[in-house]
Amino acid sequence: MHIERAGPDDVRGLARLKWIDRAADDADPAEFDSFVEALGSWWEAHQATHSAFIAQIEDATVGAAWVALLPRVPSPGASDRLSADIQSVFVMPEHRGRGVGTALVDAATAHAHSAGASRVTVHSSERAVPVYRRLGFAGSPKLLQRIAEA
Incomplete structure (x- = not known):
């Protein structure tokens, strides 16, 4: 397994993982290319604050994790405050339980701390709470x- 920071060439693989994780069973596969384009455009607009990390096994992308760096209001003596949020962690089901998710979260967390984030948060699914x-x-x-009211 190899973990690396994703780049523009990885958008299709990131979109594929997000599609598998979140697309409804009745999602139209013909919409996938539109989703790839939308994700690429979104990431380009947010590249200053959002980084993605990918897990690869034998040249296949099997997992991803995003980290958002969130500027905080300055305080006296601390003008460059940051927090971070781990987002959209997903590992292909057949690769779970092998440390892939742990390695992705560790890479995203290390990136956040090296950027100066004083804390890293995550909004987790019930299933992943024990892992976090x-x-x-x-x-x-x-x-x-x-939570926003409907």
Whole structure:
């Protein structure tokens, strides 16, 4: 397994993973190329704040994780504050349980910390909560959320 920071040439593979993870069973495969284009355009517009990491096994992209760097309001003595958010982690089902997700989250977290993020958060699925806890993520009584009303 090899983990690397994704580049523009990886957009199709990133889109494929996101499509497999999120597309409904009735999704029209003909829409995939439009999704690739939309993801590429979105990433180009957000490249200053969002980085993707990919896991490759034998030249096949089998997993991905995104990290968003979020500028925070300056404080006295700390004018360049950052937080980070791990997003859209996905590993192909046949490669789960082999450390791929752990390696992706570790790479994304290391990138966030090296960029200066003082904290890294993740909004996890129920299934992945134990994995994130094992990786050192913990709940915080000071980190709250408010869900938008429908």
